[in-house]
Amino acid sequence: MNDLPLLTIMMVVPLVGAAVIALLPAGSARLARPIALGTSLVTLALALVAWARFDSGSSERYQLTETHSWIPQFGVSYAVGVDGIALSLIVMAAILTPVCLLAAWNDLEGTPDGDDPKRTKTYFALMLTLLTFMVGVFAARDVFLFYVFFEAMLIPVYFLIGLFGGPRRQYAAVKFILFSLAGGLIMLVAVIALYIYGPGGEQGFLYEVLEGNVGGSTAAQRWMFIGFFIALAIKAPMWPVHTWLPDAAAEARPATAVLLVGVLDKVGTFGMIRFCLGFFPEASKWATPVVITLAVISILYGALLAIGSRDIMRLIAFTSISHFGFIVLGIFAMTSTAGNGSALYMINHGFSTAGLFLLAGFLIARHGSQRLADYGGWQRVTPVLAGTFLVAGLSSLALPGLSSYVSEFLVLAGTFQRYPWVAAISTLGIVLAALYILLMYKRVFTGPRPTFSDAGSGVTAPRDLGLRERIVVVPIIASFLVLGIYPKPVLDLVSPAVQQTLQLVGVSDPAPTNATGSAQ
Template sequence: MTTLPLLTLMMVVPLVGAVVIAALPAASAALAKPIALGASLVTLVLACVGWAQWDAAGPQFQLTETHSWIPQFGVSYAVGVDGVALALIVMACVLAPVCILAAWNDLGEGAGEDPKRTKTYFALMLSLLPFMVGVFAATDVFLFYVFFEAMLIPVYFLIGLFGGPRRQYAAMKFILFSLAGGLVMLVGVIALYVHGPGGADGFLVEKLIGNVGGSVEAQRWMFLAFFIAFAIKAPMWPVHTWLPDASTEARPATAVLLVGVLDKVGTYGMIRFCLSLFPEASAWATPVITVLAVISVLYGALLAIGQTDMMRLIAYTSISHFGFIVLGIFALTSTAGAGSALYMVNHGFSTAGLFLLAGFLIARRGSKRIPDYGGWQRVTPVLAGTFLVAGLSSLALPGLSSFVSEFLVLAGTFQVNKPAAVIATLGIVLAALYILLMYQRIFTGPKPNFTDRTAPLDLSWREKAVVIPIIASFLVLGFYPKPVLDLVNPAVKQTMDIVGASDPAPTNAGSAK
C-alpha cells in the first residue's frame, strides 16, 4: 500500500493545472485544452489507485490525512473516504475528462477562438475538480463547509460568463439559493461545535459521531440547518427552482458537472452528516422528508413531460431522480440505502449522457426547442442511437445501470413504507413518457429537408470518445453492479448502525396465521 497522500494529490494536480492554464500567454492559449485534459486524466489515475487500495474489511475512513489547521476553533485539515465518498470521487474523476473533451470546441475552433476566453473557460472547468474531490473527502465538518461554499465560485463564473442569453439571471439565482443554504448550514456548524466534544479537533466527523450533546430540540434544529442546505443542493421540491434555469443556461459540460456531480453533495451530506450526526432527529424528520421525496419524484417527472426545451426537460428529470435518492436514504433500510448510494453514481453517468448528447444536437441545429427537430435519426443515426441508450438508462430499463439502483430503492422502501414505494413507482411510468416522447419528437418522423451541403454531420471521433465511456458505464453497472455495491455496502451498514435502524424481518404468507 502506498503512503502517498492520494486525496491531497487529487486536489493539487488539477489546481496546479488550472493555475498553469491561467498563466499561459495568449500565444500559447491552445495548450489550455490538452493541459486541462491531461491534468484531469492524471487525477483519474490517482482515483483508480485509491480504489485499488480500498479494503472492505478496513476502518470506516481510509486514505486518511489529518493535520491541525485552526486548533483554537477545533478545525483540522482532515480528509478520508468511506465507500460512498470514494465511489462519488471516482465518478467525478471519470466525468471531468469526459466533460473537458466534450467542451473542446464550445468557444469556437482555430482562429475563431478568443485566447483569453479559452484559457478562462478551461481553467474554471479544471478548478472544479479539486473542490469536487475535497467536498466528498472532507472528514472535518468545517473543512467540508469550506469546500461546500468554495465550489460555488467556478460554477457561478462558468454560467455567468459562458452560458446562454439569460446566463446572468441563472448564475445569480444559483448563487443566491446556494449561499442561502450555506448560511443556514453555517449556523448548524457553529452550533455543532458548541454542543460537540470541542477541543483542537472538535470538528472531526469520527469524534462527533455519538458525541453531539444538547437537548433533543437543539439537535433537531441542527439537523434542520444541515438538511435545508442539502435539500437546496440536492435539489428537492420546493427549493429546486434554481436548477432548471442554471442547467438550461449553462453549457452542456457545465450542466453535467453541476447536476451529475456537485448536486450529489446534497444527498451525500444527508448520509454523512444528517443521519450520522443526528440519528434521533433523522428518525423524527423521516415522515415529512419521505413525503417531500415522493412529491419530488412525481413533480419533476410531470413537469418534464410538458417541456419544449430539451435542456430544461433533462433538468426536471434530475429533480425526479433526486427524489428517488432521498426516498432511499430516509427509508433507513440497508437495501434502500445501498440503492441510493448506487443511484448517485448511476444518475451521474445517465445525466451526463443526456446533457452532452443534447449539447451535440444543439450545436448542430442551433436550437434547444424540441419542436425544431424531427426525423434526425435519418441523418445522424449514431447520435440518435446513443441518445436512445442514454434515455433508456435514465428511465431505468432492465439491463442498464439505473434499473438496479431504482429497484433497490423501491424494494427497500417497500419494506417499511408501502404507500410511499407504490406512489413513487408511478415515477417509472412517467419517466418512460418523458424520455420516449422526447426521443420520438426529435429523432423520428420524415427526413428533414436538408441539402447535401447543409445536412448535419453525425458524431465525430471526439464526440464518440466522449460517449463511449458513458455508454460503457450503463452496460457495466447494469449487468455487474457488484464492485460498486461492495464498495458502498460497508458504509451503508455503518450508517444504519449509527442511526439504530434494522431491516424488517422477511415475511411470507405461510408465517401469518
C-alpha cells in the same frame, strides 16, 4: 495516516494544472485544452489508485486518511479520508471530468469572443479548479473543511455559467448563487451550533468525533438537523427548493451542466447521509415522514414537469429532480437495501445524466436550438447520435440491463420493506419516466426526414457524431452496461458505509413477513 497522501495530491494536481493554464501566454492559449485533459487524466489515474488501495473489507470507518491541525482553538483540522460512498463519488467525478473536457473541446468556437485566448484559458482553468473542489468536498473528514469546499464550489460554477452560458446566463448564474448562498448561510448556523454542542477539543469537527456524540437537547438537535437538511436539499435539489436548477442547466454549457447536476448536486444527498443521519439519528427518525413526503413529491412533480417541458436541457434537468427524489427516498427509508440502492443511484444518475446532457449538447450545436419543436426526423440524418441518445434515455428510465434499473429497483424494494404504500406510489415515477424519455425521443428523432436547406442555398444536412464525440460517448455507454450487468464492485464498495450509517442511526432491517403479514 497513509505514506502517500493520495487525496491531497488529487486536489493539488488539477489546481496546479489550472494555474499553468492561467499563466499561459496568449499565443499558447491553444495548449489549454490538452493541458486540461492531461491533468484530468492524471487525476483519474490517482483516483483509480485510491480505489485499488481501498480495502472494502476493513473495519475502519475512513481510509486513506490524513489529519493535520489547522485552527485548533476552534477544533478545525485539515482532515481528509473516504469511506466507500465518498470514494465512489470521487472516482465518478474523476471519470466525468476528462469526458466533459473532451466534449467541451470546441465549446467556445462560433460564440462571441470565442477566439479570445483569455476566454479559452479561463474556461478550462475553471473546469480544473472545479475538479479540485469536487474531490475536496467528498474527501473532507472535518465539518468546517467540508463547509469551505461546499462554498468554494460555487465560485467556478458561477463563472462557468455567467461567462460562458446561454443568452440568459447572468440571470441563471445569479439565481444559482443566491439559492446556494442562502443554503450555505443556513448550514453555517448549523456548523456553529455543532461547535457549541459538540464534544469540542482540538479535533472537535472531525466526523468520527461527532458521529453519535452531538450533545444538546432534543430540540437543539432537531434544529441543527433542519439547518443541514435545508442547505443540502437546495443542493440536491428537492422540491420545493429546486427552481434554480432548470435555469442553470438550460443556460450552462453541456459540460458544465454535467458536472453541476451529475456530480455537484450529489453533495446534497451525500451530506444527508454523512450529517443528517450520522450526526442527528433521533432527529432523522423524527423528520423521516416529512422527508419521505418531499421525496415522493419530487419524484412525481419532477417527472410531470419533464413531460410538459418544451426545452431539451430543461427537460433533462427536470428528470434529475425526479431521480434525486428516488435517492432521498432510499436514504430515509433506512434499510440496507434502499441505502445501497441510493448510493449506487448517485453513481448511475451521474453517468446517465452525463449521457443525456452531452448528447443533447451535440444535437443543439448542430441546429442551434433547444426547443423540441424545432426538431423531428433526426434519426434519418444522424443515426449514431440518435442511437446513443436512445441508449442514454433508456438508462435514465431504468430499462432492465442498464445501470439505473439496479439502483431504482433496490431503492423501491428497500422502501417497500418499511413503507409499502410509499414504494407503491413512487413506482408511478417509473411510468412517467418512460413517458418523458420516449416522448422526447419521438419529438426529436422520429418522423419524416427534415429539410435543412432551400434549393441553391448550399446548406447541407448536419453531420453525424465525429470521432471526438464518439470517444466521449464510449465510456458513458460502457458505464450503463457494466453497472447494469455487474454492479457488484460498486455495491461491495458502498455497502459497509451504508451499514455503518444505519448502525449510527440505530435501525435495522425489518423482519421479513409471511403471506399473512406476520413476522417470520
